[in-house]
Amino acid sequence: MTSTLAPAVSTGMRLDLESVRISYGGTTVVHDIDLAVAAGEILVLVGKSGCGKSTLLRALAGLRLPTGGVIRADDDTVTGPSADRALVFQDDALLPWRTARANVELALRLRGVPRAERATRSGRWLDEVGLTGYADYLPRDLSGGMRQRVQLARSLAGSPRAVLMDEPFGALDSQTRTEMQRLLVDTWRAHPTTIVFVTHDLDEALLLGDRIAVLGAGSLRAVVEVPEPRTAVDRGELRDRILELL
Template sequence: MTTTHDPVTTTATGMRLSLRGVRLGYSGRTVLERIDLDIAAGEILVLVGKSGCGKSSLLRALAGLRAPEGGAILAEGSPVTGPSADRALIFQDDALLPWRTARGNIELALKLRGVPRAERRARALRWLEEVGLAPYAEYLPRDLSGGMRQRVQLARGLAGAPRALLMDEPFGALDTQTRATMQRLLVDTWQAHPTTVVFVTHDLDEALRLGDRIAVLGRDESCTGVLRAVVEIPDPRTPADRPALRAEILEYL
């Protein structure tokens, strides 16, 4: 579906990401190996798996923060050799600068993207409006709730117009109600500003709510992380599909 948006807040189109025989490791230990995966432009791909199977390591490699020991990671067909403004990383810890207001944190992302100073304030305020925080523009992070800080982080991540948003359990520390609100906000914002989303979670219900596809990571006999399966989520999705999909994912886990 094609929609016209205000150029102040429109995000760039999604980025195609590919992993070809990727092996990741550190301190002489292999964390992940034989990872072959294509991530379509504009989809939400969710990574699930038990603790220690390499989900966060894979996300950091996609961000360009960890170089593979083998294989290749490609963004639109070109090797990923380091961080890029086109690939934004969002952590569970909101990582906001404590001395900057909500608006100031978003303006910094715009500054790094090269947006002229005269435009930054207006754009930052528009993003805060989109995530429902316009009245809190001048609040410092310490004066915001956990859910509000995550909203600011989401706005900051998208304000830089990334083509891929890489999210490492961003809602894991939130209470159930706030988490559900953030899930809805993420989907609504993603629909308005198409980008590729790679989302890490331990929560299968969250994965089934958000994902177009779910990549299941597990461990082989040597305790090295491997890709077990990629599960397609029906479109449109219905609650009736969820038990069977959950059971399928649990079997792979």
Template sequence: MSTSSETETETENEAETEAGNGNEADTEAGAGTSGRGSRLTLRDAALGRPDAAAVSGVDVDVSPGEILTVVGPSGCGKSTLLRTLAGLLPPLAGTAEQDGRPIDGPGADRALVFQEDALLPWRSLRANVELPLAVQGVPRAERRNQATAWLERVGLAAQAGQLPHRVSGGQRQRAQLARALAGRPRAVLMDEPFGALDAQTRAGMQDLLVEVLHGTGATVVFVTHDVDEALFLGDRVALLGAGRLAAVRAVPRPRDRTAHDDPARTALRRDVLTSLGT
């Protein structure tokens, strides 16, 4: 029977082999674009599966470095929009683009973060964070240093050697955030990542996300059911419902905890809730 550490080493070797199969141009391109966000664009896009379109006529342009939050009722197409931008679902009509080029599949410069932490259970938190770096071909010692630094940034230095099931849900989400950002993606696509957390932990994760994104330049599209979360995090908020994109609204004083009672923020919150029928 293989031990946990042996399995982890085997997985690392597999990742190194995968990285070795890539070409140097891809690696150089990835390194050259770090620190700058992507422009993500949907043009007159119909999104969903061939037998079940979820939303149609979507026109949205997410600027490099912007945080766009997306809200709407269950089943309105929020996750479908995110998966289209991730390259997991092609648009049924119209176009999905990254920096003016069609999105035709997943890419290493677009990281996807789910509500479920999706950490590999047999790998330590540090080894999970190392994984995208291994795929990029970063040497083992360097990726260990980078993973350790990211875990320190998200407050998990003491838990670096723990397996995911040994830590709390909030700590697993911190590790997933570190893993997503360790590969220096140009876009981070987040599908209700804090939805399963209690209110206090959720607020802490929102603040942590703002802190760790600072200086990365990454573009973020963040799906949530929580209107207050959307208005705190987003530079703009997109409203989905009834099979269409109803509006995209600028958020007054984003990422400012003291702006909760700002009249402009309060008015926008009321408009969003009215649009959502709540």
């Protein structure tokens, strides 16, 4: 894909988790995790259902404060949500009464972008994610993959320095999911940012991640680096290693 927009930022945001513990109703679901996410990398969180992946992602977004430890975005302690950290869910979370363009404009309005400029920039971002000609469509008139493209455009339009993605392609069919994975990588290369991506699909993790953090029962079991170039043999060996960790 050839980018039509200048990169929003030159680098992403560094994220640091230091002895992070998260509890619900007296039950600890994330146990003293230490993890550093480098600026501009794609870190994938994998693990079985209920291991704390989504909880950890929401803590990075500032939607859930740690019970213990600290989370830092660059040098600032995370104490709540920020426009610099965009959260993308499996459910596209689009406002059904707003067109694709108007949904993307929401992120720009939060950034204080003037109305006239919002219209232009939202249109460009829709072009960027392959939705030329669909700006005036309502979400109900778009396929699942198209709605996820709108969500991706909305998330990136606000120029976040980190994008936190909670199984965003999990509900898509295989072909559409593959298309969205490629789109994400192409867009990330054109517009460098930090991405933390949650998935239970190891093949998806190996395709997208620079590193893969393996969680088990709320604890960090290992961080696996995915070398370049990513050959089928390398992926197979890493997949077996991660399966053993799980």
